[in-house]
Amino acid sequence: MSQPIIQTHGLDFYFKDFKALDQINLKVPKGSIYGFLGPNGAGKTTTIRVLLDLFHPKVNQVKIFGKELRANKVEILGKVGALIENPSIYKHLSGRQNLEVIRKMVDVPKERIDEVLKIVRLMDNADKKAKNYSLGMCQRLGLAGALLTDPDLLILDEPTNGLDPSGIIEMRELIIELNKEHGKTIFLSSHILSEIEKLATDVAIIDQGKILYQGKLEGLHQDNSGLELIIETNEVSQAAEVLKSMNYTVSEHNGRSIHIPIGEKQEVAQINRALVDKNLDxxxxxxxEQNLESIFLNITKKLDQ
Structure with a gap:
């Protein structure tokens, strides 16, 4: 097995007395789309800022490309492209002019601009002012800037956040293309579970600064195999309280139905009897089968107990 492209060892990080990261041990395989999954505030962006040395880790806690980050920062980050939250774009400049500003800073050949514009599918809008770009186009322009140095590793923080459905599909297709056709390893942070499920080859789940699962996406489903029970009833709030009192995790409660993970079908009759005994129709x-969302909620619920 090849050496992980990102590896952390007992990574802790504090904001004064608050422990934001607690013994994070990441192993990101080369060539993977690595989904870094967690709710808002779980520690995803803090981890990314540490990986980019924007927040400084202790020595020997972070290795990228097999080298210690603090001692080899310039060499390592020269092979890393990043898109953190919303990209910084000069709205009065065209897409091409925005990339020219970055190109001069990173010192790559001018022809690289057209190459990355083609990759992110902005060639037809390259000379349009960025103030006329959609949010999805702005995200792709930010990604083009990250690609100018032709990095081996891309770190993307919530790249589909705020996008409309067509923008999400475009970004998803682009990420897959960058991985499969351009050979990029992609570290992809997101709280959008359905997107991770469609994209990732490997996943880590983080909550409250701790890693709860790390491994192959199919392994997550195998390790948490089970069923999801969907209950339609006239009184979902009362039914949800009954189920919680029976130690079931309510993964969705939408006014019409309740979703809970169960271990086996025999539990269905027991649950039905309990609800009928409470005079619920x-x-x-x-x-x-459980989807990633119900698995995720079940895993993070265990941390709270």
């Missing part, structure tokens, strides 16, 4: 009970 049950319209439908339906089981399905």
């Amino acid at each position: 049950i319209y439908q009970l339906k089981t399905s």
